[in-house]
Amino acid sequence: MASEILVLNGPNLNLLGVREPEIYGSETFEQFFIKLKAEYPQIDLTYFQSNHEGALIDKLQEVGFEIDGIIFNPGGYTHTSIALADTVSAISTPVVEVHISNIYERELFRHHSYVKAVAVSSIIGKGLDGYREAVEVLLAG
16 A cells, blocks of 8 residues: 655646646646645655656656655656656656646647656546546555
8 A cells, every 4th residue: 555655747737727727727736735635644645846857857766766656747748758758667666647638639749648658557637636546546556
C-alpha cells in the first residue's frame, strides 16, 4: 500500500482556475489538493509544480528511489520531452501519468505522450478526478 505519494505537475498547471476554465475548470490546484489530502489522510501526499523541465527531472530523481508513488502531469512536456520519459524509466518508484483534458480529442500534436510508454498507468480526460483515480491505482499496487 502506498504511503508516500508525490503529485508532480508540469508547465502552466500553476494557472489552473484561471487558464482556459472551459477546458480545465475554475478550481485552483491548491484548492483541489487540500481536498485530496483530506480524502486520503493515511497517505503522505506532497505537491510540486514547475514550469521548468530540468526542475521536474531533478524532483523525479530526488524522490524516485525513496517514495511509494508519483502522480505526474507533465503538461506540454508530455508531447516533447524524451528526457522526462527517460527519467521516469530510470527511477524505481511507479509513476501514473495524468492529464486533466482528453489529449486525444485536442490538437493532433497532443496525441502522442512520451511518458505513457514508461508510466504504470495513464489517466486521460477525467478532470481533476484523474488525480484521485491515480491515487487509487497506486494504492492498488
